[in-house]
Amino acid sequence: MFLQGKTALITGSSNGIGAEAAVKFAAEGAKVLIHYRSREADAQSVLDRVRAAGGDGEIFYGDFSTSQGVHTFLDSLGDRKVDILINNAGWLVQRAPFLDFSEDLWNSVVMLNFTSVFLITQRLLPGMVERGEGYVVNISSVAARNGGGIGAIAYASSKAGLSAMTKGLAKEFAPKGIRVNGVSPGTIDTNFHKVFSTETMLNNVRNATPAGRLGDSDETADVILFLCSPAARFIHGQMIEVNGGFLMV
Ligand SMILES: NC(=O)c1ccc[n+]([C@@H]2O[C@H](COP(=O)([O-])OP(=O)(O)OC[C@H]3O[C@@H](n4cnc5c(N)ncnc54)[C@H](OP(=O)(O)O)[C@@H]3O)[C@@H](O)[C@H]2O)c1
Numbered sequence: 001m002f003l004q005g006k007t008a009l010i011t012g013s014s015n016g017i018g019a020e021a022a023v024k025f026a027a028e029g030a031k032v033l034i035h036y037r038s039r040e041a042d043a044q045s046v047l048d049r050v051r052a053a054g055g056d057g058e059i060f061y062g063d064f065s066t067s068q069g070v071h072t073f074l075d076s077l078g079d080r081k082v083d084i085l086i087n088n089a090g091w092l093v094q095r096a097p098f099l100d101f102s103e104d105l106w107n108s109v110v111m112l113n114f115t116s117v118f119l120i121t122q123r124l125l126p127g128m129v130e131r132g133e134g135y136v137v138n139i140s141s142v143a144a145r146n147g148g149g150i151g152a153i154a155y156a157s158s159k160a161g162l163s164a165m166t167k168g169l170a171k172e173f174a175p176k177g178i179r180v181n182g183v184s185p186g187t188i189d190t191n192f193h194k195v196f197s198t199e200t201m202l203n204n205v206r207n208a209t210p211a212g213r214l215g216d217s218d219e220t221a222d223v224i225l226f227l228c229s230p231a232a233r234f235i236h237g238q239m240i241e242v243n244g245g246f247l248m249v
Helices: 016-027 040-052 067-076 103-131 153-176 191-196 199-207 217-227
Strands: 007-010 031-036 056-061 084-087 134-139 178-185 239-242
Touching: 007 016, 016 031, 016 040, 016 056, 016 084, 016 217, 031 040, 040 056, 056 067, 067 103, 084 103, 103 134, 103 153, 103 178, 134 153, 134 217, 153 178, 178 217, 217 239
Parallel strands: 007 031, 007 084, 031 056, 084 134, 134 178, 178 239
Antiparallel strands: none
């Protein structure tokens, strides 16, 4: 129970990786702030699982595809203290060839996957600095390193920016008692791929992965939890690749 008395905000925790992280953080004693965009009922199920794990939490709505949406979400948190921030919300939004990619689509992908993290982290870091302790984990992607799949340049670029932001934040805030790291998932079997990948694409990934399978949310969430644990106390500014060996860096 190393998170007793701590509050963890996990964005995008209505499903997939974020949902599993919410339950794991609760099992270690954290109060969990669960964020969703479209799946309120799923967020409620996550809260039920959080309570079944012996913890407690609250649910918050937020659409991060516009700056206004992010600020409205942040305002809804009120003056709750956040000791642990898991910037996990993310979405490919739409696959489109680069030459057909509209400026509006580009801006919404970058806002959701990159700029929202700047806004949310900037709002919540001062409290951590005041308390002299805090943890931030940013969820990037293997796309940050390989440019992403077909039609995903804006998403991949946003995630690459997020990886760089993670390192910069780690440098600036380590002296203030805050550990900032990231997790870079490979292909994890979640809603994300039900929407954006075909079975052929997923089979190609399985064949190119030494572990011979896709990842799951549970084993990805384990790494997020580890980064907020005492066992990771000397880890700062790292992006941990969770991809079954698909890409070794
Ligand atoms: N799955 C993978 O293979 C993979 C690989 C690399 C990186 N990632 C990253 O891992 C993170 C979690 O993804 P996942 O695979 O667990 O997918 P997921 O199950 O679909 O979860 C995505 C989460 O992001 C939220 N979200 C989507 N659009 C949003 C928006 N406009 N504003 C605010 N929140 C929004 C979703 O909320 P609602 O469902 O409530 O709308 C959901 O909670 C993402 O950052 C993703 O980019 C995933």
